[in-house]
Amino acid sequence: SEADKGTYPHYMLKEIDDQPTVMRKLAQTYFNDDGQVTIDDELLADLQSADRLYIVAAGTSYHAGLVGERLFERLAAVPTEAHVSSEFAYNSPILSKHPFFIFLSQSGETADSREVLTEVNAKGYHSLTITNVQNSTLSREATYTMLLNAGPEIAVASTKAYTAQIAVEAIIAKALGEATQQVAAADFDLRPQLGLVANGIQALVDQKERFEAVAKDNFVDQRDAFYIGRGIDYAVSLEASLKLKEITYIHSEGVAAGELKHGPIALIESGTPVIGIITQERTASLTRSNLAETAARGSHIMTIVTKSLAKAHDDIILEDVDEMLTPLLTIIPAQLISYYTSLLKGLDVDKPRNLAKSVTVQ
Ligand code: AGP
16 A cells, blocks of 8 residues: 555655655646646635735644745735644734635644634634645635645654645645736746756655765764754754654754854854755855854854755755745755664654654644
8 A cells, every 4th residue: 555664664764755756746736738737716716815824734734834935925925924723723813804724734633723723714714724634624624625645644753745735835826826917926837846856856865875874973972953044944944953853852943044143052062963954045155154153163064055056065965946945855854864863863763752643632
């Protein structure tokens, strides 16, 4: 069955490797033969009448929502806010006049998100659930559903659902932006880009020994680790850090690169890994300076950089893809480093302590 890990030692590794296939599958599912992006007409009309999008999710799905926030604002020019569902439920923001809600949930069963959806329905607002599980509770309770088509995700640490969620958000943002005549959406060549992304992911998962070596040399013996970035790279830093802490039990933070000097830099000790994610031309040199500031305090710095911004001393170089799709590549090294660190520490990679795959309590 699809949920079989076959010859893989762990589901997580299989699910990391599934990602190029998932990207190609999404390019097939949501584009027609003419290469046009296609989503449900009624959903599109509802999205067009919204004056603000509220993305509600937990954990990794929330981190995909943070990327979505940027995709919807840049491609569709619609104000978008990503929220942690457990916060939204009891400390909700003042809503706009015509809100539309997007629930991101791999399992479709997360209680914190359901709590919000129940309230959204009670108020008569419309919503979309993006999920990996057909007929899941959140998909049944929302006005619309879109599927991730990522195949079963069994490992507690989410990998392919995250990249699939971002790809689906990009699909919706492009459809919405095209419907409202946004130049950015028309110029965004998403279908061929998803092909480039698939190739770029493949190039990374083909270098497993390399990430295993990084895990062994720079992570296994560490107490703390930091991922830093700006903008969309900061959003990925949060997810990279969650991946590490979940399965390696190393204390890890994703930090907005410019915020380091306002506090977190105090935690840097000799050898502390600080990984800089650098994919945005506008902020690349700023993040590089922030990395250097930690190196001056003894950190071990590493960089994850897109080819066009790479310099001779960079560590992990990624294929160039559209600036808005870089999270689909930058997260891969972090997933693999976390996997190998957990493995080398002898931990239960697929079932880390204290965590459940879907959290059905508030
Ligand atoms: C991801 O690695 C976590 N295990 C967790 O944060 C998860 O993303 C969260 O519980 C949300 O789950 P969902 O996507 O099924 O709603």
